[in-house]
Amino acid sequence: MKEFDAIFIGAGQAGPFLAARMASAGRKVALVERKYLGGTCVNAGCMPTKTLVASARAAQVTRSASAYGVLIPGEIGIDMKVVHGRAEKVTQDARQGLETWFDGLDSMTVIYGQGRFEDPNTVVVNGERLIAPQIFINVGARPSIPDYHGLQDVPYLTSTSIIQLTEVPRHLVVIGGSYIGLEFAQIYRRFGAMVTVVERGTHLASREDVDISDAIADIIRAEGINVQTEATGLSFRKAADGIEVTTNSGTVIASHILVATGRRPNTDDLGLETTGVETDEKGFILVDDSLSTNVPGIWALGDCNGHGAFTHTSYNDFEIVAANLLDGADRKLSDRIPAYALYIDPPLGRVGMTERQARASGRPILVSTRPMTRIGRAVEKGETQGMMKIIADAGTQQILGAAFLGIEGDEAIHGIIDAMNARTPYPTLQWSVPIHPTVSEILPTLIGDLRAVS
Template identity: 60%
Template sequence: MRSFDAIIIGAGQAGPSLAGRFNDAGKTVAIIERKHVGGTCVNTGCKPTKTLVASAYAAHLARRSRDYGIVLGGDVTVDMPAVMHRSHQVTLDSRHGNESWLDGMQHCTLIRGHARFESANTIRVGNEILTAPQIFLNVGARAAIPDFPGVQDVPYMTNSDIVVLDRLPRHLVVIGGSYIGLEFAQMYRRFGSQVTVVEKGPRLVGREDEEISDAVRGILEAEGIQIRTGAECIRFAKHADGVAVGVTCTEGEPEVIGSDVLLAVGRNPNTQDLGLDKAGVELDARGYIKVGDDLATNVEGIWALGDCNGRGAFTHTAYNDFEIVASNLFDGENRKVSDRLLGYALYIDPPLGRVGMSETEARKAGKNILVGTRPMTKVGRAVEKGETLGFMKIVADADTKQILGAAILGTGGDESIHGILDMMNAGATYDTLRWAMPIHPTVSELWPTVILSMQPN
């Protein structure tokens, strides 16, 4: 049996950083990883997908070159093996960087293998037994495989598969009309595939306000992507040309014939094979580890960070989990998950940046709201770039002048949203932002103008 001050299971976004804090404090820490260091973000999520998005954007811009007075010779073609090699190299560089970082920690031991609890403070990895008074679970999540009729009878891909695909699908059928599905849909359309998105709900990105969902749909359809919403009869069957995907029983063509299928309908936590029952750690009905506001589980000495705790499904929320736990353990603070303000982005082009409440959520909360909007056609920076799709939107409390939330679907939206996010984190009223003097020409300079346009709604 090997004893440590702490054991971390999973080397995703939160794990290595937490190992670093233990190491810097002179405490021994074991970090256990059964597959790739870096977790989803580095290996099958942010790093490879945003690299692919960049390649798809380059192809799209090349096809639009005449709009900018640039003449290219011949048709724009995409070398998929080269695109995939570039993406994979970004992943490898990041993964190796994380590995080198861990290897360089004097008090940290990186252990390869599958970890399972033997008791609340004892972990088995193969034939080795490890023990520590503090154990941190950072085991992440994986793509959900829904129990659609016929799904096990046909070949399909998840995000983990498609990020290493080095060929161009003739017709990619994407099941799921939210973040992961729409990003792959647009990028593969720009690479040259025919693409159909099948969404069970009545609209795309259903958590957003309806006008944002409609605008996203319009952007994708304008690029030739077929959208099938309200697909209540999703089913699969083998077909001579690939896979027959049943879409609906009521309207439109009942089937879509695709060469390839991508399942992008959510995530499941990697908690089913850790022996959590032996430790007494409680799970919720979906298999997520139950945690309190400080990310501690019901068992003293065990915490859960990242996707496996169901308190956030993003790289930045996983990293913030690390910050909360580290601050409380090492800095004497009392940080809480409930204190954080959630922001996120949808990385289609143009991207959607979101923070705080949507208009719909603010109404449901009974707020007396003000709403301001601005089309990107009225944003000078967008006009100059020739990228005028989308709009900006802000929601505020008419009684307190607090900013409740904002969204920007438009060029630079994933960056511009931080002006609002920072103001909200600082607790500033919209008057403070109204009198800011932003830089021209930028997208962010329009936020004070959007505030001036706010009306009761």
């Protein structure tokens, strides 16, 4: 048995940073990882996928060059081996950076292998027992595969395996019209594939308000992507020329299938039953406002606790626990204002409540919207798809949420994120003097147009 001050199971975007902080303070820590350092973000999420998004945008801008008076002779081609190699290098460099950092921490031990609880204070890895008074679970999540008829009898891709493609699919059928599915749909359409998106719900990105969802669908369809919503009777069958994908809308022949129907936590092989740690019906670990589980001395960080499933929320989990355990603070998970982005092009930046959620709260609300066609910066760049939207509380004058779907929407949204975290009343922002010409300069005008809704 080896004794440590703390054990970390999983090397995503929360545990390793807390482990490094503790190690820098002289505490003896063990970091257990079954595969690669960096978790989903580094290895199968943000970094490789956004690298693919950048390659896809480069292809799209090149195809559109003549509209800007730039003439490029010949056909635009895609070298998928170079595309894949570039994404792979980004991942490898990030992973190597973590390895170098951790190697320099004398009191941190990195152990590669499957960690499994023996009891609330003991983790077994590679047959060796590790014991510590504090254990932090940061095991992330993986693609969830639904039980559609025939799916198990045909080859399919997930968000993890599709980034390894070194060829452009002839016809990619994406099962699931939410964030992951939409990003890959646009990526591979821009690489030259035929793409069909199949969604069971009435709208794409159903978490969003209908006007935002409809605008997303307009962007996707404008690039030649076929969208099937309210799809029922989904089934799969091998065919001579590919894979038959059948819904109530008919049958299409796919060369490749991407299943993007959600994610599930990697908690089913941890031996949690030996600890008494509680999970919900989906396997997410239940935590309190400090990210502690119901078992003293065990915390759950990142995707496996079901509070965010983003790199930035996972990192914020680290910040909360580090502040409370090491700095004497009293930070709370419930103080976090949710924010995220959808990285289609143009992107969606989102923070706080949707209009639907604000209405459901029963408070008097104000709403303002503006199409990107009325934003000078977007017009100048020739990228006018999308819209901007803000929701505010009429009584408290606090901004409740915003959705910026359009060029630089993922950056412009940070003005609202900062204002909401600072609890700045919206009239204060109305009198700011932003830089021209920018997308963000429209914020005072957008706020000035806030109107009551029934």
